[in-house]
Amino acid sequence: MSHMNLSNNEEIYRIGVDVGGTNTDAALLDSELNTIHTVKVHTTRDVNEGIIESIRRLLSESNVNPAQIHYAMLGTTHCTNAIVERKHLGKVGLIRIGAPATTSVPPLADWDDTLKAAVGRHAYVVHGGYEYDGRTIVDLDEQEILDCFMKMKGEVEAIAVCGVFSPVNTSQEKRVEQLAKQVFGADMPVTLSHEIGSIGLLERENASLLNGALLNVIAGVVKGFEDALQGFGIDAGVYICQNDGTLMRSEYALRYPILTIACGPTNSIRGAAHLSGLNNALVVDIGGTTTDIGVLSQGFPRQSSAAVEIGGVRTNFRMPDILSIGIGGGTIVRADAKKDQVTVGPDSVGYELLKRGHIFGGDTLTATDVAVKLGRYHWEGVQADELDESICRRADEIITQDIEDAIDRMKTSADAVDVVLVGGGSILVADKLEGVAKIVRPDHYDAANAIGAALGEVSGETKRIYSLDEMTYDQAIEDARSHAINQAVLAGANRDTVQIVLSEDIPIAYLPGNALLVKVKAAGRL
Structure with missing residues (x-):
């Protein structure tokens, strides 16, 4: 990449873009990883339009010189959607x-x-x-x-x-x-x-x-993103987010598009860790349609050990351990006066919230209406006076109960856990939840996914077989670790920041010489 010679006092920036089902978020970070500015635009039918619009607004509102943006990261649902919708395969x-x-x-x-x-x-x-x-x-x-x-x-x-x-x-x-x-x-x-x-x-x-089947899809995504950046005069290294919370160079993504599946919730978890300063917590990400709960373990998302279904097909590559429930800002609340009962979801008005929600003059009672009625959130010039308070209170009890149950399912012990609340829909939640030690709502909580994309660390992996007749167990592990660290450095990580994030070894009985298969993964900052 040809970068202009920057004088020492010029800041270097990075942008992260995360495309979700309802919104496309973008974030601008400086070299110290402080969040400078974030924007949220509606995801468009042609996803690239939403990406272009989010970059355009990010640049015009922050007044940053495009030539100072050296890294651009994209987290995308393109590949997941292509499989679920059976399109473009x-x-x-x-x-x-x-x-x-x-x-x-x-x-x-x-x-x-x-x-x-x-x-x-x-x-x-x-x-x-x-x-x-x-x-x-x-x-x-x-x-x-x-x-x-x-x-x-x-x-x-x-x-x-x-x-x-x-x-x-x-x-x-x-x-x-x-x-x-x-x-x-x-x-x-x-x-x-x-x-x-x-x-x-x-x-x-x-x-x-x-x-x-996804190779065409990812090629279109990478080209669209690179064209969008060039159109704004941004000459940056392009990275695509993987579902283990690290980045891959765009040329690697062109070969392994399946590794982008489910990177959205992963980005939110990484963003939540960065914004909250917590390394071990549950992350509750409430969007417009769903609430995704993940586990933050040593700063990275806990991986799932079970087979994962994508669009009805069982697969077994690495995936974050995420529990999704149908509660979000646009979730529809229904009251049946005859039966005297209130139900919540699972369907949502999605990105039509600003048209269909009661407080915006629509005719659909949503979870956002409930939050505003109960005073959790104040929207300029919006009144919730005419809403029925008893219906809202009962809907709120159901929403709170559902989220508490989901948190319980993701906990590894009965002890109270710390919870980081992110996502635009996190205004739905009260300040106290059963089984939760403390609730952290960090600054920029509603763009945690784009910030997680921009943070991205680069990883290196090694998988080698050693003969323990020729070296000790400790020597074998040490050799594998240093090889993984070197791989991460080759992929663009700064050596001083590289840490081992996964290490496992399996004795192999069938090979002579007391063989050991060692798998190590290291990750560090760009």
Whole structure:
């Protein structure tokens, strides 16, 4: 990147943009990571318009010189939405290396017809695969694989390869990739399942197929974001947010778009940690439609250990452990006078709140109306006098109870926890909740997601096998840690800030020499 020579006293800025279902938020941070300015605009049907508008307002309202913005981060729901809506997905050809062991469950078995049609019908099971201990079950039949590729030629835009127990032994998947490049040329994108998912075959296969199907989507997103920045004269390093709370360079995101799924709640958790100064707490992020609750552990989101469904498909790549409930600022409140009962949600007026909410002259009673009626929030020139107080009180009890129950489900012990409240809808919550030690509402709480995107740290990972006959356990761990730290530095992290955020090791019985598989992840600031 060609950066102008800055004199030493010129501040360097970064912007974070987070696209949500209701709003697109943008934040401008200085080099000390102080929040200079934030804006919130409605997410548009063409998402790029909302992104351009948010950057335009950020620049005009803050008067910052675009040439001083050196980093730009984007957190986006594009990929999640593409899967859920079955739109813009590319055609993918699948090779499962697993005959005869895995033929009883065919590929795409749990996919519905709309998703199968979107991703295509080229899925083949070929001979090969490994035992759980890495021994070969069956050797590859290269001619069989080449025949499958000839059937796909001209009908697929990407290839996915998934082998039985390939995370334990990656060689067969890598060989199939070489064959694919021979047939389709070096430019054909190939997703290898061991680079994305963990052990379970079907979930890992699904994640690899979805990754291949999203390549067009992410390419459009990255190009749209880069064009928007250039249009405003911003020459910055472009990063895309991943769902573990760290960033990836845009060229890496172009290969692994699946890793952007669920980065929205993750960004809110990271932003909440930064704004509140807490490293261990529950983060309750209340938007226009849903409340997402996540766990902040040592400054990063707690990861989920269970399989995660995306658009009805089971996958098993890393995801934040998030509980979502249908309560937000636009949630609809209904009162039935005959039965004398009040119900809340789960449906929401979404971004139409400013038209349909009672206090804005509409005809729908929403959770925001309730908060204003009970004096939690004061809106300039808005009256809630004519609202029925008893209905509002009962709705408030239900909302509070639902949020308390959800907090209880996410707690790891019965002790009271600290809660950081973020998101525009956090005005709904009272200042006291059962089971909560203290509630923190930081400054800029309503743009925590964009701030979390801008903060982003860069990570490096290593996964290596060591022989404990040749070195001690401590030496092996130390070597893996230093390798992960170096990877993070290569990815753009400042060495002084890099910390180990994950470390695990598994003894491998099948290899001679007392083998140990070590996995370490390090993350640091740009």
